[in-house]
Amino acid sequence: MTGIRPADARDGPALTALDVATWSPRVSPAPAPDPASSFFGGGHRPEDVLVAERGGRVVGYLMLHQPVPLPSHGHVLEVNGLAVDPGHQGRGVGRRLVEEAKREARRRGARKLSLRVLAPNASARRLYESCGFVVEGVLRDEFALEGRPVDDLLMACAL
Numbered sequence: 441m442t443g444i445r446p447a448d449a450r451d452g453p454a455l456t457a458l459d460v461a462t463w464s465p466r467v468s469p470a471p472a473p474d475p476a477s478s479f480f481g482g483g484h485r486p487e488d489v490l491v492a493e494r495g496g497r498v499v500g501y502l503m504l505h506q507p508v509p510l511p512s513h514g515h516v517l518e519v520n521g522l523a524v525d526p527g528h529q530g531r532g533v534g535r536r537l538v539e540e541a542k543r544e545a546r547r548r549g550a551r552k553l554s555l556r557v558l559a560p561n562a563s564a565r566r567l568y569e570s571c572g573f574v575v576e577g578v579l580r581d582e583f584a585l586e587g588r589p590v591d592d593l594l595m596a597c598a599l
């Protein structure tokens with residue numbers, strides 16, 4: 441059974457390990473993460489991270505943040521990190537995290553949850569669509585990944 445809880449600072453190494461295990465150029469335009477890097481060292485706050493646990497083990501996470509720190513944009517939160525351990529994918533963990541993120545965003549007063557996803561990331565796109573997200577914009581050829589132009593999609597869900 442999967443439990444969802446807020447992260448705490450001690451989860452950092454497990455969260456970095458998830459980033460390392462799930463990274464590919466289909467999933468992220470950033471370079472491969474350094475396994476020795478500190479997850480919470482770059483300004484991420486534990487209270488913005490939801491952690492999925494199975495059998496006492498961290499198997500997934502989702503991170504929320506406010507993309508534009510202006511009062512006029514305070515009703516919008518963004519998902520800026522989602523990963524499920526490859527050994528636990530396809531069992532509903534990603535869906536649990538996204539649904540809990542929608543509840544948490546509503547609790548924080550948001551009326552819209554947005555995100556960006558690379559066009560070739562079909563599994564993530566299907567997950568978001570099945571959780572109520574729609575494509576609001578396409579950034580054509582936004583990234584050059586493995587020598588090819590790749591579109592980035594803006595998706596959002598009304599809360």
Ligand SMILES: CC(C)(COP(=O)(O)OP(=O)(O)OC[C@H]1O[C@@H](n2cnc3c(N)ncnc32)[C@H](O)[C@@H]1OP(=O)(O)O)[C@@H](O)C(=O)NCCC(=O)NCCS
Nearest residue numbers: 462467522523524529530531532533534535563564566567
């Ligand atoms: C995307 C990701 C988080 C999905 O997590 P998951 O736990 O496997 O997803 P779930 O089991 O909850 O599946 C939910 C839905 O997602 C879609 N989905 C998940 N994996 C899929 C796959 N391999 N192919 C097609 N659709 C898939 C399906 O619509 C699925 O619903 P269904 O089971 O009713 O068919 C996971 O594959 C992952 O960590 N990928 C690498 C990191 C990543 O891409 N992050 C998103 C960056 S924007």
